[in-house]
Structures are given as C-alpha cells and as structure tokens.
Amino acid sequence: MGEFELIRHYFAAASCAQAGAGVALGIGDDCALLELPVGEQLAVSTDTLVAGVHFPDSSDPFLLAQRALGVSVSDLAAMGATPIGFTLALTLPHAEPAWLQGFARGLDQMAQHCALRLIGGDTSRGPLALTLTVFGRVPNGLALTRTGARIGDLLCVGGELGDGAGALPLVLGQRQAAAAIAEPLLARYWSPRPQLDLGVALRGKATAALDISDGLLADCGHIAAASGVALLIEQARLPLSQALLALLGISGARDCALSGGDDYLLAFTLPAEQLAGLQAQAWPIHVIGRVEAGSGVRLLDQHGQCITPQVRGYQHFGSDGD
Amino acid sequence: MGEFELIRHYFAAASCAQAGAGVALGIGDDCALLELPVGEQLAVSTDTLVAGVHFPDSSDPFLLAQRALGVSVSDLAAMGATPIGFTLALTLPHAEPAWLQGFARGLDQMAQHCALRLIGGDTSRGPLALTLTVFGRVPNGLALTRTGARIGDLLCVGGELGDGAGALPLVLGQRQAAAAIAEPLLARYWSPRPQLDLGVALRGKATAALDISDGLLADCGHIAAASGVALLIEQARLPLSQALLALLGISGARDCALSGGDDYLLAFTLPAEQLAGLQAQAWPIHVIGRVEAGSGVRLLDQHGQCITPQVRGYQHFGSDGD
Numbered sequence: 214m215g216e217f218e219l220i221r222h223y224f225a226a227a228s229c230a231q232a233g234a235g236v237a238l239g240i241g242d243d244c245a246l247l248e249l250p251v252g253e254q255l256a257v258s259t260d261t262l263v264a265g266v267h268f269p270d271s272s273d274p275f276l277l278a279q280r281a282l283g284v285s286v287s288d289l290a291a292m293g294a295t296p297i298g299f300t301l302a303l304t305l306p307h308a309e310p311a312w313l314q315g316f317a318r319g320l321d322q323m324a325q326h327c328a329l330r331l332i333g334g335d336t337s338r339g340p341l342a343l344t345l346t347v348f349g350r351v352p353n354g355l356a357l358t359r360t361g362a363r364i365g366d367l368l369c370v371g372g373e374l375g376d377g378a379g380a381l382p383l384v385l386g387q388r389q390a391a392a393a394i395a396e397p398l399l400a401r402y403w404s405p406r407p408q409l410d411l412g413v414a415l416r417g418k419a420t421a422a423l424d425i426s427d428g429l430l431a432d433c434g435h436i437a438a439a440s441g442v443a444l445l446i447e448q449a450r451l452p453l454s455q456a457l458l459a460l461l462g463i464s465g466a467r468d469c470a471l472s473g474g475d476d477y478l479l480a481f482t483l484p485a486e487q488l489a490g491l492q493a494q495a496w497p498i499h500v501i502g503r504v505e506a507g508s509g510v511r512l513l514d515q516h517g518q519c520i521t522p523q524v525r526g527y528q529h530f531g532s533d534g535d
Numbered sequence: 536m537g538e539f540e541l542i543r544h545y546f547a548a549a550s551c552a553q554a555g556a557g558v559a560l561g562i563g564d565d566c567a568l569l570e571l572p573v574g575e576q577l578a579v580s581t582d583t584l585v586a587g588v589h590f591p592d593s594s595d596p597f598l599l600a601q602r603a604l605g606v607s608v609s610d611l612a613a614m615g616a617t618p619i620g621f622t623l624a625l626t627l628p629h630a631e632p633a634w635l636q637g638f639a640r641g642l643d644q645m646a647q648h649c650a651l652r653l654i655g656g657d658t659s660r661g662p663l664a665l666t667l668t669v670f671g672r673v674p675n676g677l678a679l680t681r682t683g684a685r686i687g688d689l690l691c692v693g694g695e696l697g698d699g700a701g702a703l704p705l706v707l708g709q710r711q712a713a714a715a716i717a718e719p720l721l722a723r724y725w726s727p728r729p730q731l732d733l734g735v736a737l738r739g740k741a742t743a744a745l746d747i748s749d750g751l752l753a754d755c756g757h758i759a760a761a762s763g764v765a766l767l768i769e770q771a772r773l774p775l776s777q778a779l780l781a782l783l784g785i786s787g788a789r790d791c792a793l794s795g796g797d798d799y800l801l802a803f804t805l806p807a808e809q810l811a812g813l814q815a816q817a818w819p820i821h822v823i824g825r826v827e828a829g830s831g832v833r834l835l836d837q838h839g840q841c842i843t844p845q846v847r848g849y850q851h852f853g854s855d856g857d
Contacts (some may be wrong), residue, residue: 237576238678241746242614242761244580244678245578245579245580246771247579255571257566257567257568257668258566258655259622260624263626292564292566293542293564293566300579302583304583332582333579337588337664339588340585340664346830359564360564421650439564467623478853
C-alpha cells in the first residue's frame with residue numbers, strides 16, 4: 214500500500230458508504246455528486262488552516278482535525294444550513310501512521326457529531342496545511358445572511374464569549390492554569406461545537422447572522438456594514454465564563470470577548486418579538502445590545518456612555534486571512 | 536487597504552457580480568449559496584497544488600492560475616458537468632502586487648473561458664499553495680462515472696496524448712527546444728483546456744469516462760478496476776502531436792502518452808454504435824482500443840501481441856497525490 218493509499222485507508226471511516234442523505238456519489242470518481250431537495254439551496258464555505266500560522270506545528274492531530282472541521286462547519290451554522298458533506302485537501306510533509314490515525318479519528322468524531330460526510334479530497338506532499346470545503350442545504354430564501362439587520366432589532370450571541378482567545382496562551386504553552394480553568398477553555402479551543410441547531414431555529418426569525426471568528430467587535434462590524442446600520446454593544450451584558458474570569462479577571466475576559474477570535478458562536482440580530490418564543494424553547498440566547506441608525510459598532514459602559522475599546526484586531530495566531 | 540484586502544481587490548474580476556447562473560449569493564458572507572435546476576445534481580471536485588511539488592516556485596503567476604483552474608475544471612468535464620463556480624484557498628508567504636495581479640488575471644481568463652465564477656475562498660499566510668474546489672451541474676443519472684464500461688465498447692481519448700508530460704523538462708528548464716516545438720507543448724502544460732463540451736456531448740453515450748491526469752495506463756486502470764473489465768490499448772493508435780514527436784521521437788513520445796501525466800483530456804469507453812454520430816459532429820475522438828472481459832490494462836503492438844510497457848508511475852513533479 215503506497216503511503217497515500219494509506220491516507221485513504223485511514224479516512225474510510227469519515228467517508229463511510231458511497232451513498233447517504235444528499236450524497237449521490239462519494240469518494241472515488243472525478244467528482245462527488247450531491248443532490249438537493251427541491252426548494253433548497255446549497256451553502257458552501259472554504260477554510261484553510263496552515264501549520265505555524267493557524268495552529269502550532271506540534272498540535273495533536275486528533276484535536277487539530279476536530280478543530281478544523283468544527284471551525285468550517287460553523288460557517289454552515291451561521292447560514293442556518295443543515296450539513297451534507299465536506300471535502301478535505303490535506304498537505305503533509307510525510308505520511309506518518311500514528312499522526313494519520315489520530316487525525317482521521319478526530320475528523321470522524323466531528324463529522325459524526327455534525328452529521329456530515331467526507332465526500333472527496335486530495336492529498337499532497339508539502340508543508341502541513343488543510344483546506345476544508347463544507348456543504349449544507351437551506352430552504353430557498355431562509356439562509357441567514359449579514360444584510361438584513363433592522364433598526365430596533367436586538368443584538369444577540371449564542372453563548373459565553375472569549376474562551377477560544379483566552380485559551381490561546383494555554384495552547385501555545387505560554388501560560389499554565391489549574392485543570393478546572395484550563396480544561397473548559399482548551400475544550401472550547403480544540404473542539405468548537407458549531408451551533409447548527411440554533412442556526413436552524415433562527416431561520417425566518419433572525420434578520421442577520423454570522424459566526425464569531427475574528428472577534429465580536431470586528432464581526433459585528435461586518436453585520437453593521439452589510440446591513441447599513443449601527444450596532445450598540447452593552448459591555449456589562451457580555452456573557453463571560455467562570456473559567457475565563459478566573460484566568461484573566463473581568464478586564465482581560467472582556468478584552469477576549471470583544472477582540473479575541475475563535476469563538477465560533479453565532480452573533481445575530483433579532484426582532485424583539487421573536488425573543489420570548491426562542492428563549493421558551495431554551496435556546497442559549499444572550500441579548501448584548503441593539504441595532505440603531507448609523508454605521509459601525511459602539512460599545513457602551515454601564516451608564517450608557519460610549520467607550521472606546523482597545524481593539525487589537527485579532528490575527529488568528531499570526532495570520533490576517535478570514 | 537490591508538494586504539489581504541488587496542487580494543480581494545485583485546480577485547474582484549473573477550468573482551464578478553453577486554448573482555449569476557446557479558449562484559444565488561457569491562463572495563462576502565459566511566457561505567456562498569448555489570442553486571440547482573430541478574432534476575440536476577451538483578458535481579464537486581477539490582485539487583491542491585503545492586509550490587515545489589506540483590509546480591516550480593518561480594512559476595509565472597498568470598500561467599500558474601490558468602493551469603490550476605484548468606486542471607480542476609477538467610474533473611467537471613470528466614463527469615459531463617456544466618461549470619457553475621469555484622472556491623479558491625490561496626496560501627501565500629506575502630502579498631506581492633505584481634504577483635497577485637498576474638495570478639488574478641490568469642484566473643479570470645480561465646474562469647471566463649470555462650464560464651464559471653469565483654464564489655468564495657480563503658487567503659492565508661504560509662508556503663505558496665492553492666486549493667481549488669469546483670462546482671458544476673449535471674442532469675440526474677447522466678453523470679459520466681468510471682463504473683459503466685462494458686465488454687465490446689471502444690476505448691477512446693479526446694486528443695493527442697503526452698504533450699503535458701513532454702513539456703515538463705521545458706517547464707523545469709532542463710531542456711531547450713525550438714519555438715515551433717516548445718510553444719505548443721508549453722501551452723498544453725500551462726493552459727490545459729478542459730474538454731467541457733465533449734463531456735456534455737458524451738452524456739448518455741459514453742459508458743465510463745475520466746480525465747487523464749496520472750497517465751493513460753494508470754487512468755485506464757482506474758476505469759478497468761471500477762467497471763470490472765479489461766482495457767486493451769493498441770500502441771500504434773495512440774494519437775501523438777508533431778511537436779512531441781519532434782522533441783522525443785516515437786519511443787519517447789509513446790512513453791509520455793502512456794505513462795506521463797498532465798494530459799487533462801478525456802478517456803472514455805463508448806459503444807461502437809455511438810461513434811459515427813459523434814464523429815459526424817466533428818468531436819475530436821480517437822479510438823485507441825477496446826473493452827474485453829478480464830481485468831487490468833494490456834498494451835498491444837501492431838501485431839496484436841501483448842507488450843509490457845515501461846510504466847513509470849508518473850509522480851506529478853514529485854508528488855503521489857491524486
């Protein structure tokens with residue numbers, strides 16, 4: 214078995230059988246073939262992760278695969294799409310069985326968690342890097358875009374912010390912390406859980422949405438620009454985890470929440486009348502601000518005064534890709 | 536303008552307007568949205584090209600972009616699919632305007648030639664590499680796969696073989712040749728023309744098809760294995776270009792045709808009764824052999840005797856990816 218045959222062998226689990234929901238033809242031909250129910254659109258997103266830029270070279274392959282696929286699928290959640298499948302382009306300096314086995318296991322675990330299948334890919338020799346392209350489906354006209362935020366809408370997020378950025382010094386070995394603090398933060402970094410169910414629940418309700426990857430302020434800026442509105446964020450309402458507060462204190466935790474990246478939680482705008490219904494269904498929705506006329510993003514202190522945040526323009530462990 | 540903003544600026548041409556045939560939402564949101572006509576399937580393929588592995592580091596960016604997109608779209612041609620769009624994941628050590636401008640121009644030219652649009656992507660800092668994912672559509676049940684070759688079918692190819700492999704020493708600067716010889720070969724290498732129209736013409740007619748990327752023998756082996764048949768190739772019927780013959784002589788030219796890669800022409804099996812109709816429409820179809828019972832690929836000399844080719848297992852400029 215050649216070494217790239219070996220790779221295909223390890224990835225057999227994530228690719229499973231030839232057919233499946235939405236997949237008419239999987240790995241093994243010139244193209245995969247996908248099917249869409251009548252009245253639905255295909256959502257597509259591509260992400261690249263490069264060793265030494267987006268993750269440390271020495272990253273555990275199981276965790277790396279989980280993270281890479283979770284981060285990519287988060288873009289489907291942000292559109293309100295239901296996952297179908299993904300392709301993996303994997304570039305490796307050499308095919309080491311232990312590394313491949315761990316990577317394939319992590320990929321398979323996240324693929325099962327998100328209910329999507331490996332439908333194709335390419336393996337090349339070269340510096341370690343991965344490009345994942347994910348596919349989902351969403352009913353015509355119900356995709357959650359960035360363009361529909363309306364004056365008066367609430368600004369909401371889907372969970373506690375900043376844990377991914379707070380974990381980074383732990384990931385890089387620049388800092389130590391007790392297990393009770395480190396473990397939940399590292400889990401948020403290495404195993405992001407795309408908010409797929411929340412995305413589906415927000416179809417036809419949220420007016421704009423995205424997943425927070427560049428940091429709350431930067432990503433809210435994207436919604437504001439695309440929708441032609443201003444977003445106000447009340448600093449006191451930022452949901453922060455106990456672990457992040459214990460590690461960094463309130464000021465550091467807020468910094469991570471506002472300017473850190475890697476949250477992979479949904480941020481969205483919601484007409485006020487939709488809130489009670491969604492909260493009654495126990496969706497994790499935190500109101501952190503509102504939409505007003507104007508442009509850009511403003512941060513308010515507890516007295517409603519505008520404050521200038523220390524925006525650091527989070528750089529994804531050194532890159533300025535998106 | 537940040538340097539990755541600059542990249543987006545250069546790629547604006549290939550991405551064109553937000554909407555287009557099959558593209559409901561282009562670049563700029565968490566996902567692109569594609570639409571499929573009722574009764575059609577989506578064809579998807581991913582290819583990675585790594586500097587120093589699949590192309591020389593010093594490659595001209597205009598030619599590199601043309602080649603990268605042409606090679607990827609060739610997988611759509613091999614399925615009989617009509618192109619819709621593509622995503623580009625581009626990893627670059629730094630954003631150099633002259634390089635980006637050339638690359639974007641090459642990408643745009645091939646995108647226009649193949650009538651598909653850039654619908655999304657990702658840019659990262661890192662060693663130079665590209666991953667393209669291409670999307671096309673094909674009516675349900677008419678995709679050309681590798682599995683349907685039947686005993687008695689003709690084995691055909693869509694043009695003269697071996698030019699891409701013959702060009703490689705010229706590309707690498709290991710060899711010189713007169714312009715009349717070098718130019719057509721280099722054009723075949725740097726600007727492969729996916730046989731999209733031929734692929735569409737073969738829908739419902741060819742019983743199996745693929746595009747020749749690993750070399751005729753290896754790729755015919757894929758059809759033979761997937762279809763559970765044997766393929767016979769008559770060496771004397773291999774179509775060879777004047778330029779390749781002038782550069783390498785008959786023996787070297789045949790080697791390139793049989794074992795070289797990078798042809799990106801279609802190879803397909805065709806019931807004999809389909810041939811005349813397709814040739815009457817002036818499709819470039821060369822019969823080179825036939826399908827028989829058995830397994831594997833056999834090469835026959837002019838007396839019909841089986842000969843053992845010098846299979847070199849073409850390695851794509853050093854890689855064994857697919």
